[in-house]
Amino acid sequence: MNHFPALYLNTYNFHEVKTPDRSTLFHIPTSAMFRLDRIGRAVLDYLKEKNVVSAHDIENEFHDGSRGTPEEISAVLSDFQDLAILSPDEPKPDAGMKFLIRDFPINTIVLNVNTGCNLSCTYCYKEDLAVPSKGEKMQFETAKKSIDLVLAEGAQNERINVVFFGGEPLTNMRLIKQAVQYAEERCAELGKRVDFTMTTNATLLTEEIVDYLDEHHFGISISMDGPEAVHDRRRKTVGGTGTYTTVAKKARMLLERYRSRAVGARVTLTAGYTDVVAIHHHLKNELGFAEVGFAPATSGPISTFNLDATELRAVFDNMRTLGLEYRDAALEGKNTGFSNMHQMMSDLYEGRxxxxxxxxxxGLLAVDKKGDLNLCHRFTGSEMPTFGNVQQGIDKAALGTFLEGALDRSGKGCSTCRIRNLCAGGCYHESYAHFSDPLSPTYHYCDLMREWVDFGMEIYNEIIGKNPRFFGDHIATRSH
Incomplete structure (x- = not known):
């Protein structure tokens, strides 16, 4: 221990998570979690008092051996050095990765098959949305070239995903069938697998359509905002009529008939509605969706529908209640289908x-009706610059420059944030809508997101400590 150099404690690289039964160190650079034993706990507590230590300091502090032998203390310090929690250099904020990006191995292509939609949801963010009679449908040649693009650019991928989006994608079922047939044929020729995904408002579902989607193993999400009074306030037809009765009927038919994959519900939370627990109970337990996920509206084009700070607080408090229900079920080996928490458990378990x-x-690009390549489906029809076209290919210089800017954390709050590698600044479109800059961190969420992740880590610690089998049964098998 006499040869141990003076070292700085790098508080940017770790975060402590404590529960009554265990103390865990979250390693920020790798998103890994390590259980602290008695000796590790003692060493870390001492280092936090000092911030910079010398060999002499350590020898004096631990000389009596009551908290560990010299060899055990040295082993802990060595582990902390390997994790860059201790370093001979003064700690610096994380400026992010800096390298040129010119390869784009995309595996997912989102086809915006129609700008037309038979609903007129009050909070919709789509800037190119049109009523059905004025909807601009994607042509098969555009869809075909989109599939060719993802197969060419992601040639190393064993499988691709084709996502059908809108408007309401079921208003262009003819194109969907053409695209599915083409993608399946091309992937069969190349020895690849193809998955299909769709988000729909469910109003146009028929038994025939459901059976077709089932035959081709579609992953399906239904946009539904909760019980009738909640759903009908925001999700209306073009004529202004609430859609709950129709959507609930079609959803029940789908859930009874569909066998290929679990079906989830996606909820948009808007001003005046923060009772996440009641919404989840209705969609999961009364209608029977396998999973329910929540997305608060905070930056839509009509500010009256956006949640304010007080309502966001109420939403997160409700989500904590659902998180505790998720924990209690997980300890019994069950999954409540609260997808926000389930995704968090997956991220922590897999160390993402x-x-x-x-x-x-x-990994993903979205194609609009003209064949232009958008950053994602949320940007189609917006004033955000596009990044090439399915005819000419990806504008790799422009897209690379954008992503290199997204990697750069210097001068941003992300550089010192403890959840920077779980959040990475937040949704580009959320930032674009809120700050007119897709590369601005979603600062209006930061405190709540840190609190949410801390809560998730506590839940993770409790489950991994008391019923680790849950992760093998419900997380490791999630993608299969």
Whole structure:
């Protein structure tokens, strides 16, 4: 221990999570979690008091051996050095990765098959949305070239995903069938697998359509905002009529008939509605969706529908209640279908580390009716610049420059944030809508997001400590 150099404690690289039964160190650079034993706990507590230590300091502090032998203390310090929690250099904020991006191995292509929609939801963010009679439908040649693009750019991928979006995608069922047939034929030729995904308002579902989607193993999400009074306030027909009765009927038919994959519900939370617990109970337990996920509206084009700070607080408090229900069920080996918490458990269990907030631009691109390549489906029809066209291909210089800017955390709050590799700045479109800059961190969420992640880590610790089998049964098998 006499040769141990003076070292700085790098508080940017770890975060402590404590529960009554265990103390855990969250390693921020890798998103890994390590259980602290008695000796590790003692060493870390001492280091936090000092921030910079010398060999002499450590020898004096731990000389009596009551908290560990010299060899055990040295082993802990060595582990902390390996994790860059201790370093001979003064700690610096994380400026992010800096490298040129010119390869885009996309595996997902989102086809905006029609700008037309038979609903007129009050909070819709789509800037190119039109009534059905004025909807501009994607042509098969555009869809075909989109599929060719993802197969060419992501040639190393064993499987691709084709997502059908709108407007309401079921208003262009003819194109969907053409695209499915083409994608299946091309993937069969190349020895690849193809998945199909759709988000729909469910109003146009028929038994025939459901059976077709089932035959081709579609992943399906239904946009539904809760019980009738909640849903009908925001999700209306073009003529202004509430749609709950129709959507609930079609959803029940789908859930009874569909066998390929679990069906989830996606909820948009708007001003005046924060009772997440009641919404989840209705959609999961009364209608029977496998999963229910929530997305608060905070930056839509009509500010009266956006949740204010007080309502966001109420939403997060409700989500904590659902999180505790999720924990209680997990300890019994069950999954409540609260997808926000389930995704968090998956991220922590698999140690996901994000340099970018999502796969937009790297793993995914969205194609609009003209064949232009958008960062994601949320940007089609917006004033955000596009990144090439399915005819000419990806504008790799422009897209690379954008993503390199997204990687750069210097001068941003993300550089010192403890959840920077789980959040990575937040949704590009949320930032674009809220700040007119897709590369601005979603600062209006930061405190709540840190609190949510801390809560998730506590839940994770409790489950992994008391019923680790849950992760093998419900997380490791999630993608299969």
């Amino acid at each position: 580390r994000k340099a970018l907030p999502c796969g937009a631009g790297i």
